[in-house]
Amino acid sequence: MSDLSYDEILEKEVREANRKKKMWRWLFLSSVAFLVSWILFPIYLLAVNSLSSADVVNGWPKSFLPEFDMESLSFFMEYYGVLNALKNSLIAALFTMVIAIGLGTPAGYALARFDFRGKETFRMLILLTRAFPMPLLALPLAVIFINVGLDDSLFGLSLVHTALALPFSVLITSSLFLGIPVELEEAAWVLGCNRWQAFMKVVMPLALPGLTASAVFAFVISWNEVFAAAVLTVNNQTLTAFLVQSLSTSPVEVKFAGGLILILPAILFLFVVRKYLFSMWGIANR
Amino acid sequence: MTTITVENIKKSFGDADILKSVSLDIKDQEFTVLLGPSGCGKSTLLRIIAGLESQDSGIIKIGDRVVSHLPPRERNVAMVFQNYAVFPHMTVFENIAFGLRMKKAPEKKIKENVERTAALMHIDHLLKRYSGQLSGGQRQRVAVARALAVEPDVLLMDEPLSNLDALLRLQMRAELKSVLEASKTTTVYVTHDQVEAMSLADRIAVMNSGRIDQYDVPDEIYSNPATEYVGSFIGNPPMNFISPDYQVGTIPAGATQLGIRPEDFNVSKEARDNYWPITVLTREKLGSHQQLSAELNGQLFRVNIPNEIEIESGNTLYLMPKEDKKRWYTEGGKIIL
Numbered sequence: 078m079s080d081l082s083y084d085e086i087l088e089k090e091v092r093e094a095n096r097k098k099k100m101w102r103w104l105f106l107s108s109v110a111f112l113v114s115w116i117l118f119p120i121y122l123l124a125v126n127s128l129s130s131a132d133v134v135n136g137w138p139k140s141f142l143p144e145f146d147m148e149s150l151s152f153f154m155e156y157y158g159v160l161n162a163l164k165n166s167l168i169a170a171l172f173t174m175v176i177a178i179g180l181g182t183p184a185g186y187a188l189a190r191f192d193f194r195g196k197e198t199f200r201m202l203i204l205l206t207r208a209f210p211m212p213l214l215a216l217p218l219a220v221i222f223i224n225v226g227l228d229d230s231l232f233g234l235s236l237v238h239t240a241l242a243l244p245f246s247v248l249i250t251s252s253l254f255l256g257i258p259v260e261l262e263e264a265a266w267v268l269g270c271n272r273w274q275a276f277m278k279v280v281m282p283l284a285l286p287g288l289t290a291s292a293v294f295a296f297v298i299s300w301n302e303v304f305a306a307a308v309l310t311v312n313n314q315t316l317t318a319f320l321v322q323s324l325s326t327s328p329v330e331v332k333f334a335g336g337l338i339l340i341l342p343a344i345l346f347l348f349v350v351r352k353y354l355f356s357m358w359g360i361a362n363r
Numbered sequence: 364m365t366t367i368t369v370e371n372i373k374k375s376f377g378d379a380d381i382l383k384s385v386s387l388d389i390k391d392q393e394f395t396v397l398l399g400p401s402g403c404g405k406s407t408l409l410r411i412i413a414g415l416e417s418q419d420s421g422i423i424k425i426g427d428r429v430v431s432h433l434p435p436r437e438r439n440v441a442m443v444f445q446n447y448a449v450f451p452h453m454t455v456f457e458n459i460a461f462g463l464r465m466k467k468a469p470e471k472k473i474k475e476n477v478e479r480t481a482a483l484m485h486i487d488h489l490l491k492r493y494s495g496q497l498s499g500g501q502r503q504r505v506a507v508a509r510a511l512a513v514e515p516d517v518l519l520m521d522e523p524l525s526n527l528d529a530l531l532r533l534q535m536r537a538e539l540k541s542v543l544e545a546s547k548t549t550t551v552y553v554t555h556d557q558v559e560a561m562s563l564a565d566r567i568a569v570m571n572s573g574r575i576d577q578y579d580v581p582d583e584i585y586s587n588p589a590t591e592y593v594g595s596f597i598g599n600p601p602m603n604f605i606s607p608d609y610q611v612g613t614i615p616a617g618a619t620q621l622g623i624r625p626e627d628f629n630v631s632k633e634a635r636d637n638y639w640p641i642t643v644l645t646r647e648k649l650g651s652h653q654q655l656s657a658e659l660n661g662q663l664f665r666v667n668i669p670n671e672i673e674i675e676s677g678n679t680l681y682l683m684p685k686e687d688k689k690r691w692y693t694e695g696g697k698i699i700l
């Protein structure tokens with residue numbers, strides 16, 4: 078050791094540190110790659126199989142390249158009841174979106190701007206609503222809905238979906254409003270606005286992109302929900318409920334097509350709103 | 364005539380009494396600075412005047428109008444915030460026009476006022492920009508122009524220069540002074556910077572944890588600090604407070620402290636009658652004068668002396684407070700007049 082100069086020792090240490098840094102970086106990147114493919118690979122297979130003809134889907138060896146054969150997809154779309162279920166899904170999701178935003182925005186604003194007793198408890202309760210799994214709630218809900226006459230109605234279903242979506246609407250919107258400096262509102266008040274005018278003229282325009290994201294998120298939660306939909310609707314089935322019941326006996330390539338059509342809106346949505354989801358998680362983790 | 368009357372305003376947050384019965388009488392067109400260290404309640408008082416915060420008790424009057432229970436929009440005040448609060452989704456023009464639009468001013472007047480105040484603040488070339496395209500100093504100008512454009516009865520500013528870098532702050536300070544002098548608007552300005560306060564204010568209200576210790580013109584604040592607190596907050600270095608054991612001559616009844624500014628000593632290198640022998644600890648040359656820290660029997664002094672006196676640390680110097688500059692303070696730190 079003694080015949081190594083100081084510079085040489087230093088250089089060696091720097092090299093060692095660089096090697097470690099590279100190793101961590103490599104480990105990090107490969108974990109990310111693994112997690113990403115964990116999600117993307119099944120989606121890719123779903124897409125390939127929906128875009129392939131029945132023979133290819135059922136044959137061997139499997140192809141990993143799509144043929145762009147539209148037969149399964151068009152068969153699925155023409156299947157009796159699909160279009161109606163699609164329409165029902167759309168209506169339930171729109172209802173859910175409107176109610177969740179209508180209730181979630183004021184609640185989010187209150188969480189962001191006011192100090193009130195039990196605020197932390199309220200925040201916890203909002204998250205806790207997600208602690209009861211739908212399978213547990215669906216049957217009692219069905220009984221209640223039959224008693225009040227809401228059974229088999231899209232409105233009743235969207236109330237349940239709103240219960241699922243509302244926590245997210247509240248948390249997303251409250252994080253949005255937290256990100257808008259309160260001085261902007263105060264400046265507006267001093268310059269002649271009442272609270273409502275200041276909200277509409279200053280807060281709303283700044284929060285609009287995020288509010289849109291939150292609305293679409295509520296839409297997708299309703300769109301994706303299966304269990305409550307299957308239990309609570311009979312004649313007015315949504316697409317998910319319809320698929321659960323009708324596709325269990327369908328050929329496999331049609332199942333693929335149904336699956337693809339089902340997840341497409343969610344994927345598109347995630348691309349649009351991923352920025353706002355991060356800020357929401359920032360809040361939920363605190 | 365826009366006077367501001369603050370009468371016995373009290374405010375607490377939870378258990379903390381932030382304002383303990385504050386009163387101020389601000390004259391028409393006067394520039395008042397609320398000065399005090401961070402956390403003493405300056406912003407809270409300003410926000411109560413604006414109506415952004417509600418007082419627990421007390422009254423605010425603007426002119427003859429009691430406004431204490433009116434919302435901000437009905438007080439005809441304008442406010443400049445520390446972080447500027449320029450609306451990011453509006454152009455500079457729309458920002459400055461905002462208050463006038465809310466008051467439903469005619470389009471012609473809006474255009475006139477916006478252009479006039481923008482020119483005044485030298486931002487007339489930026490009217491089409493958004494706040495994201497402006498520097499900090501430019502945003503500051505927009506905030507001031509927006510406040511002036513509504514021709515408020517009262518202009519309130521909360522540390523408006525503190526986010527600017529040092530050079531810009533000096534420049535803006537000078538500019539603000541001339542703009543506000545010309546606008547003749549009654550102004551309340553919050554700062555923790557005594558130099559800013561001294562240079563801008565007609566009168567300074569020195570705040571000490573929720574109270575106003577002294578409300579007076581800058582010269583009075585400097586030469587006759589009403590309390591020990593004011594004396595040690597204003598001035599750099601602050602006033603010396605010395606136990607009267609050292610004093611020769613008459614001590615007023617009740618006095619427990621002598622207050623004397625560092626520049627108010629007679630200084631001699633030779634021993635003289637009634638002069639105190641002090642030991643010089645450190646000496647700093649500051650260009651216009653030298654600043655000493657010195658000691659006598661454990662009592663520390665700050666002394667400013669002319670450059671001509673040659674002195675080294677460790678030397679002894681002889682001091683006597685100038686008779687007309689002595690100020691006496693009670694046990695509780697109040698001046699004896």
Ligand SMILES: Nc1ncnc2c1ncn2[C@@H]1O[C@H](COP(=O)(O)OP(=O)(O)O)[C@@H](O)[C@H]1O
Pocket residue numbers: 376381399400401402403404405406407408
């Ligand atoms: N909304 C509030 N809730 C609780 N405490 C507050 C609130 N606003 C101010 N305070 C407290 O009041 C004190 C004075 O604050 P402030 O008026 O902002 O002081 P300054 O402007 O002089 O620095 C501080 O200790 C601050 O923490």
Ligand SMILES: [Mg+2]
Pocket residue numbers: 402405406407521522
């Ligand atoms: Mg403050």
